[in-house]
Amino acid sequence: MADVRLLGEGFSPPEEMAAFTAAHPAAGGIVSFLGQVRAEPGPHAVEALELKHYAAMTLPGMEALAAATRARWALDGLLIIHRYGVMHPGDPIVLVAAAARHRRDAFAAADFAMDHLKSQSWFWKREKTAAGWRWIEPRPDDHRDLARW
Amino acid sequence: MADVRLLGEGFSPPEEMAAFTAAHPAAGGIVSFLGQVRAEPGPHAVEALELKHYAAMTLPGMEALAAATRARWALDGLLIIHRYGVMHPGDPIVLVAAAARHRRDAFAAADFAMDHLKSQSWFWKREKTAAGWRWIEPRPDDHRDLARW
């Protein structure tokens, strides 16, 4: 089964990874992606980031993505955790982990899930810099990434 | 710089990931691969696994691989930890992590490093099952994986 969570509070990626690894002892390989709020100096530094979700669609969409990912690759387990709300530099935003017997499956599944979370999941992001809050539009890269699958 | 270690003792992947993540606050994304000794029931279950290395070449080879990986993708940081010695089911064997500004770079770098660790690094593996110790030959898959780069 997949473990899919939409969280309004912070979480600890190392603790989640330790629990996920312990839950899948038969998996030879585990690939993870952790996305965090960048901590950068300078005038364009992001002071805060907010992700909005839509209760009627966001978590159901994540669960459908998890099911599609599991159907496409032979996985022992899949973890998808995504934050919403206001986050600060260094805070984790998203953690995806795929456990599989074969390394190639784990890499592809995590990569696939991230591409779709980035560009097809129901999240809206705004960033706060010294210039104030600004909504982030999708990047052309995100759509290019998606076209790979 | 890359953090490359060849270890004769066990290590904690979650602790290593926590330290690596904390060391790269400007990275938006961190991809990791953890390989562990499979814990499986049944008559073919692996009771122990031993990895032998060659002091004159194994760590230098890992360092060269790290340099090649860093030269090929724009990374904030790269971690490569590989065990040698006798391991048991559930023990971590290898941990690779790549921190990058862009997700795609982190995925490709971790994937590339793993393919080369698997099939081009100076390690020799034998497994102990109920039938005794047996040397493991490289799998055709490993060479196919390498041909992708």
Add this chain to the structure above:
Amino acid sequence: MPAKLVFLGRLEDIVGTGELAVTPGPLEQVLTTLDPALAVELLGERVRMALNGALLGDSDAVVLAEGDELAFLPPVSGG
């Protein structure tokens, strides 16, 4: 019982609220009760709509019943 419009992402800032109770009826009629500039924004080609959590096709004619929830979804930008 009214229907509800939900505005996501930047649309919430433009409308000034995340939700709006409206009188049920055909969408065209519902939108006439809003600021015309806002209605144009909501019907922009990059804004998708979902009725009670289900995404609508571009050509679906929308008639809101009592208790319906119609969401306006600008382009997403997650993770």
Add this chain to the structure above:
Amino acid sequence: MPAKLVFLGRLEDIVGTGELAVTPGPLEQVLTTLDPALAVELLGERVRMALNGALLGDSDAVVLAEGDELAFLPPVSGG
């Protein structure tokens, strides 16, 4: 001072030891002091050689000097 042969992976099991001190000289001559079946194994096409940590090409003529370390490397199987 002798030279040293190093046997990795399954070769260590076949030889029965991981290292062997040998009298320096051309490799052909060194190998005549070993069991002939073992010498054939060491020169197998899938076994590579490294002199003092540097991989040798297939056609390199090897002459061991005092203190040299020649490693016999069967196909690797890491991670």
